[in-house]
Amino acid sequence: MGNRVTDILWQLLICEKIMPTKVYQYGSPSNLIASGKAENQIRLQVRFWNQLVETDREFADRYREITNKADEKIASFNEQVQMKQQAIDALREEIKGSGDGQDRARSMSRRRERRSRRF
Secondary structure (H helix, E strand, O other), rough: HHHHHHHHHHHHHHOOOOOOOOOOOOOOHHHHHHHHHHHHHHHHHHHHHHHHHHHHHHHHHHHHHHHHHHHHHHHHHHHHHHHHHHHHHHHHHHHHHOOHHHHHHHHHHHHHHHHHHHH
């Protein structure tokens, strides 16, 4: 019995016969989507994430305020880092060229805003 199974497996390997495969389809029932339950959960998840981001930014801003007030060296260092980052951003803009200036300007201003919150 063991030899027969081994022979069959060996033939499958040698002959490179394709084994039948199963294709699974993932998703949710149409009535779930129609009722809006899935969209509601996604909306709640996004709202929760946005609140976490907002809380993190507030915490980081407050932390920077406290550390900058506590030590002038830290405040000076953070200011230097911010100036260097602005210089890097300006060089990146030069390298990228003109292209679609409005979109790039908006994205760069957002980056600068995020970076300024960090320091």
